Amino acid sequence: MSEITDYELYEVPPRWLFLKVTTSDGTVGWGEPVVEGRARTVRAAVEELMEGYLLGEDPARIEHHWQRLYRGGFYRGGPILMSAIAGIDQALWDIKGKRFDAPVYELLGGAARDRLRVYQWIGGDRPADVGEAAREKVEDGFTALKMNGTAELRRIDSPAAVDAARDRLEAVREAVGDEVDIGVDFHGRVSKPMAKRLVTALEPYEPMFVEEPVLPEHNDALPEIAQHTTIPIATGERMYSRWDFKSVFEQGVVDLIQPDLSHAGGITEVKKIASMAEAYDVAVAPHCPLGPIALASCIQVDAFSPNALIQEQSLDIHYNETSDVLDYLADPDVFDYEDGYVDIPDGPGLGIEIDEEYVKRQSEEPVDWHNPVWTHDDGSVAEW
Structure with missing residues (x-):
């Protein structure tokens, strides 16, 4: 049985966060856990989930891991937690598909x-x-x-x-x-x-x-x-x-x-x-x-x-x-x-192959995307 041994996070332009998950047999899965404009906050959530729940675990048990990530904390839902779970889940499915040499679908x-x-x-x-x-x-x-x-x-x-x-x-x-x-x-x-x-x-x-x-x-x-x-x-x-x-x-x-x-x-x-x-x-x-x-x-x-x-x-x-x-x-x-x-x-x-060297180079560039905060004519905050 392989196990999850490592992960890396790359914040890249224009406003994305990529997650690379590696297993003990060398299989790599990629995910994209991000809230646009809150990449660093989601990054912290991914680190907490990976360190607290997934390192050393069998990557194949995707449904079980999803339930643990979601239900393992008393407070649930919302954009940050669900986006962190989303990127991890994508990476686990990528790993499973590669293990069986088949697309996820x-x-x-x-x-x-x-x-x-x-x-x-x-x-x-x-x-x-x-x-x-x-x-x-x-x-x-x-x-x-x-x-x-x-x-x-x-x-x-x-x-x-x-x-x-x-x-x-x-x-x-x-x-x-x-x-x-x-x-x-x-x-x-x-x-x-x-x-x-x-x-x-x-x-x-x-x-x-x-x-x-x-x-x-x-x-x-x-x-x-x-x-x-x-x-x-x-x-x-x-x-x-x-x-x-x-x-x-x-x-x-x-x-x-x-x-x-x-x-x-x-x-x-x-x-x-x-x-x-x-x-x-x-x-x-x-x-x-x-x-x-x-x-x-x-x-x-x-x-x-x-x-x-x-x-x-x-x-x-x-x-x-x-x-x-x-x-x-x-x-x-x-x-x-x-x-x-x-x-x-x-x-x-x-079904994709990430250009990892390009990702690493781009992650060295500063990324600080935030959506604009609009105001009405009277100075009150408007919806963007």
């Missing part, structure tokens, strides 16, 4: 599809010039796009603010036509009254979904918002376990959930969330504006989940100014997007 039931649709981000935090950006990405072969719907909004804002959001979506729709899907991310920036007005205003342009129309702590408002639109409602990137999703499924108004494989407990937990969603006729589109290990983990879950709809990926996203997804891979062709799809990888484990 083969160990979980096999692929339910041959390829996976992906979408491409356009625009920035304060979206501008989205029409031309949309046209360029469609020319590159993407058939689905996502954009921020608004910049910061007041709790009750002006008609001009609603018009600006509508005009941006109209510009994209006119640029790409009716055969391209457009997701609109409210990013939790929108209050309940403004969400009701915005979904009504955006309805004529038929977005693929509206994402996080309100903050997850206000999910009780989703049924009221849903009464104002036929646009599919998506949420879940700031929900961290199946218990967080439980009430959303019971509401019956969310059409698409977006758990994050680096925040919601990793492959072990998200496969359970996806199965719960299937029982409620809800599709899955994992959140992933992150690095290559997180994306590879998402694709493993998408591959065997019959209700997986589409996958977010962060190539060329506005956060990736210094390093991008493919830079850390020995073979970047594994994420070769063609006609808006990516093939399901057939390599063992997570």
Whole structure:
């Protein structure tokens, strides 16, 4: 029996944290445990879990380890703990796949599809010039796009603010036509009254979904918002376990959930969330504006989940100014997007090979990414 003998953590640009786990037989697994802007905090949590629970243990007992990491502490859940567990879980699945010389999805039931649709981000935090950006990405072969719907909004804002959001979506729709899907991310920036007005205003342009129309702590408002639109409602990137999703499924108004494989407990937990969603006729589109290990983990879950709809990926996203997804891979062709799809990888484990020397060099660069703190005109804090 092999055992977990060592681990290393690498904070790398633009805002990612990579975990390397090594076993006594020399097998290496990679994970991506991070909360964007809180990498150092998650790093401390990973160190605590690895030192306290996993060194010297058999890496094969993934479910058992997940239960110990989650239930072994009296206080549970939340972004820091669940992200630390997520990255460790990804690394353990990577090790298991390599041990059996099989992709993770083969160990979980096999692929339910041959390829996976992906979408491409356009625009920035304060979206501008989205029409031309949309046209360029469609020319590159993407058939689905996502954009921020608004910049910061007041709790009750002006008609001009609603018009600006509508005009941006109209510009994209006119640029790409009716055969391209457009997701609109409210990013939790929108209050309940403004969400009701915005979904009504955006309805004529038929977005693929509206994402996080309100903050997850206000999910009780989703049924009221849903009464104002036929646009599919998506949420879940700031929900961290199946218990967080439980009430959303019971509401019956969310059409698409977006758990994050680096925040919601990793492959072990998200496969359970996806199965719960299937029982409620809800599709899955994992959140992933992150690095290559997180994306590879998402694709493993998408591959065997019959209700997986589409996958977010962060190539060329506005956060990736210094390093991008493919830079850390020995073979970047594994994420070769063609006609808006990516093939399901057939390599063992997570299906990627990390360029470890590049990771080490990049980890020597200073990384201090934090999301901006926006304010309204009166100086009060706005949602970013």
